[in-house]
Amino acid sequence: MGMLVDGKWQDVWYDTKETKGRFKRSQSQFRNWVTADGAVGPSGAGGFKAEAGRYHLYVSLACPWAHRTLIFRKLKKLEDTISVSVVDYLMVENGWEFKTRDGATGDDLFGLDYLYQLYLKADPTYSGRVTVPVLWDKQQNTIVSNESAEIIRMLNSAFDGITGSALDLYPPDLRHEIDALNAVIYDKVNNGVYKAGFATTQEAYEEAVTALFETLDMLEERLGISRYLLGDTATEADWRLFATLLRFDPVYVGHFKCNIRRIADYPNLSAYLRDLYQQPGIADTCNMLHIKNHYYQSHKTINPTGIVPVGPVVDLDAPHAREKMKRAA
Numbered sequence: 443m444g445m446l447v448d449g450k451w452q453d454v455w456y457d458t459k460e461t462k463g464r465f466k467r468s469q470s471q472f473r474n475w476v477t478a479d480g481a482v483g484p485s486g487a488g489g490f491k492a493e494a495g496r497y498h499l500y501v502s503l504a505c506p507w508a509h510r511t512l513i514f515r516k517l518k519k520l521e522d523t524i525s526v527s528v529v530d531y532l533m534v535e536n537g538w539e540f541k542t543r544d545g546a547t548g549d550d551l552f553g554l555d556y557l558y559q560l561y562l563k564a565d566p567t568y569s570g571r572v573t574v575p576v577l578w579d580k581q582q583n584t585i586v587s588n589e590s591a592e593i594i595r596m597l598n599s600a601f602d603g604i605t606g607s608a609l610d611l612y613p614p615d616l617r618h619e620i621d622a623l624n625a626v627i628y629d630k631v632n633n634g635v636y637k638a639g640f641a642t643t644q645e646a647y648e649e650a651v652t653a654l655f656e657t658l659d660m661l662e663e664r665l666g667i668s669r670y671l672l673g674d675t676a677t678e679a680d681w682r683l684f685a686t687l688l689r690f691d692p693v694y695v696g697h698f699k700c701n702i703r704r705i706a707d708y709p710n711l712s713a714y715l716r717d718l719y720q721q722p723g724i725a726d727t728c729n730m731l732h733i734k735n736h737y738y739q740s741h742k743t744i745n746p747t748g749i750v751p752v753g754p755v756v757d758l759d760a761p762h763a764r765e766k767m768k769r770a771a
């Protein structure tokens with residue numbers, strides 16, 4: 443674990459001294475947008491036109507933020523349009539590494555050893571964290587974006603003229619509700635588990651874990667009324683939640699001490715998790731070996747022995763019966 447400072451790699455853990463033990467996630471710095479015609483998007487510079495074969499995604503199969511982008515690539519039928527490299531599951535003194543084992547592909551574009559070297563190709567004086575996912579432009583040889591929330595929005599619409607996909611996971615009439623739910627779920631759940639797990643004071647941990655379970659309780663109730671968060675059809679909000687729920691019982695309950703309840707203890711949330719998991723193509727994007735090995739072996743401050751627990755047994759292929767649910771009137 444580490445970061446780049448003025449283009450030099452430094453092996454440092456998260457600093458929580460200034461924040462009374464609270465983990466504060468840094469803002470992603472590459473914020474350009476691929477658009478259908480190459481026009482400038484909501485932020486950054488223009489010039490990134492959607493074209494088949496031009497862009498490459500760097501992901502970790504362990505990382506929930508990267509997982510969203512893989513799910514969108516799958517659902518939006520972008521597998522022939524956007525290529526992918528998968529980093530190794532271990533993230534230790536040199537950060538994310540390229541290796542070829544257990545589904546990690548190595549760096550297909552440049553044969554690099556470490557992801558930080560890719561960041562340096564985009565900006566030789568970069569300072570900041572070296573995170574996945576990264577959307578890379580093979581034409582301009584630079585990073586388009588390293589912000590998953592924005593990459594999935596690009597994948598949702600920019601390439602439709604190429605793929606012919608009509609699926610809209612961020613439909614105009616639901617945008618307001620999706621944004622509102624995303625804001626709560628990001629803070630309390632997606633990032634909430636990290637705030638609990640990386641807290642270095644009891645107070646910071648309890649604050650995060652309490653808010654996390656209050657939000658899961660709220661979502662459990664909501665999913666007793668409708669099949670998905672916003673009705674009969676899954677949207678971006680559901681896929682963003684899915685990536686965290688998938689990792690919850692196998693990792694966050696133990697490793698991040700998010701153990702007031704398990705997802706298995708919530709009838710609606712656990713059936714909903716299986717419902718999403720069983721949708722066509724989704725299981726292919728889920729890799730429990732990367733997920734468990736990454737967290738338990740990379741975060742040595744939390745789990746110094748690096749022992750990976752054998753359980754729990756979670757049967758994601760069990761029936762979910764959620765197709766019977768109807769949206770409340």
Ligand SMILES: N[C@@H](CCC(=O)N[C@@H](CS)C(=O)NCC(=O)O)C(=O)O
Pocket residue numbers: 443444469470504505506507508537571572573574575588589590591
């Ligand atoms: N806001 C970013 C966060 C991505 C992120 O934090 N990824 C983690 C992996 S789960 C990472 O690469 N961490 C490396 C680090 O913080 O040094 C996004 O959603 O794309």
